[in-house]
Amino acid sequence: MTEQEINLINKLEENIRRLVEMLEEKKNELENSKLEFQDLEIKYSTLEEEYRALNDRYENLKVAKAFTDGESGNTEAKQKINKIVREIDTCIALLNS
Secondary structure, eight states, X not given: OOHHHHHHHHHHHHHHHHXXXXXXXXXXXXXXXXXXXXXXXXXXXXXXXXHHHHHHHHHHHHHHHHHHSOHHHHHHHHHHHHHHHHHHHHHHHHHHX
C-alpha cells in the first residue's frame, strides 16, 4: 500500500471514530431529553390536578357566596344547584348505562 492510501485509511478511521463519538453524544442527549420529558409530564399532571382541585374549591366558594349574598345571590345559587344536580344526573346516567 502506498503512503497516500495509508493516509486515506487513517483519515477514514478518524472520521469513523468521530462519528461514533458524535453518535454516543446524541444518544446521551436523547436519554437526558427523555428523562426531562418524563419529569415535565409528572409536573404537568401534578399541576393539572392542583388546578382542578383549586377550580372545584373556587366553584364551591362561589356557591357559598351566592347563598350569603341575599336576593341577587339566590338566583345564582339556584342556578349553581341546578348545574350540580344536572352533573349528578349525568353521572348517574353514565353509571346506569
